[in-house]
Amino acid sequence: FFSASWSSSSSSSLTKGEGGEITNAATSADGVVGLPIDFDVSSKIEGNESQIVTIELEPNQVLRAESGAMMYMTEGVTMETTTGGGMSAGFKRMMTGQNAFISDYRYDGEPGTKGLVALGTDFPSKIIRLDVKDYGGKIVCQKGALLCASHTINIEMEFAKKMTAGFFGGEGFVLQSLTGDGDVFVKAGGTLIRRDLGDGEILRISSGCLVGFSNGVEYDIQMMPGIKNAMFGGEGLFVTTLTGPGTVWLQGQPPSRMISEIASRVPGGGLGLALPIPGMGGGGGGDSEGGEGESEGTST
Structure with a gap:
């Protein structure tokens, strides 16, 4: 991989006073100053x-x-929506599958009080928290996988080395690279699986x-072995190959797979109701007229 970053490194080393409280602030790459969160x-x-x-926030x-x-x-939690470093940064976030805008939540309450922020996903998902420094200081995710993070985490574009990985990998040419000092919360559809790969595995x-x-994990795309497997196996012409050492996270129900399955079951490819519902319409016009005819015939 090679990466194209639109954020510089940030510092968030913890300093505690005599009473054990955190006394220092951390500044993100785009200039946001705040105290680190002990997740x-x-x-x-x-x-x-x-x-x-x-997530519980202190002042x-x-x-x-x-x-x-x-x-x-x-009460006391404020939200500020920004591009995280200008329109260029917003565009690059869109390239990684995220929204062009990001939301910073800050608690402005009195000392000794706390605020709460609850975040959900746009698809039935599992959520996992990861400390970036535990994984070599960098985690690469599929587009749109990031839910939230420490404000000191840098979100970068990661490009596959080989064009085949980008165009045939199913996740696009651009991935997300998460670096910096802090934690990230990543979402996965269905069951979340972790695999630790040995060197060369x-x-x-x-x-x-x-x-x-x-x-440390190498990412590549390879042709599905066997003509029958590629044509009729249902997995496509290419598979993703990951080579250790390192950690891999997988999802049992990719959102794209479920969306495709739902779309294939919608009659006529439309979004109308498949069956008539009393008072709400739906169903085919011919069936509706036929039903009315049977009703009138019975009443007479």
Whole structure:
């Protein structure tokens, strides 16, 4: 991979006073200043098949989240929507599958009080929290996988080295690279699976099932072996190949797969109702007229 970044490095080393409180502020690459969040005690992932994350904010702590993800926020929490570094940064975020705008949540309450922010996903998903420094300082994700993060995390564009990986990989030519000092919350459709690969160990997966991988994992696309497998196996002509060492995260129900399945079952490819519902219309015009005719015939 080679990356094209639109953010510089940021610093968020923790400094605590005599009472154990965090006294220093961290500045993001686009100039947002806030106190770091201790997600070990301040975050809670709730739900089973469709999860949400609730994050507790102390005064002047800042959480950066995908635009449109908020479920609720309590009194004292303010939201500021920005492009995270200008229109150029917003455009590059769109290239990675995210919204052009991001939302920064800051708690402006009195010392000793706390605010809450709850975030949800746009698709039934599992949510996982990852500390970027635990994975070599970098995590690469599929487009749109990021839900929220420390405000000091840098979101960069990651390009596949080989053009085949971009055009035939199912996840596009551009991926997300998450670097910096802090935590990220990543979403995955269906069951979330983690695989730790040894040095040189190879894992071949259906491209849509990829959520992300840690620094050091090599990403490539290979032709599906066997003509019958490629033509009739249902997995397409190409599979994603991941080579260790490193960690890989997979999803059991890619959103694109479910959307395709739902679309294939909509009559005529439309979005109308397949069956008539009393008082709400729906169904075919011929069936409706036929039904009325039978009713009139019975009454006479």
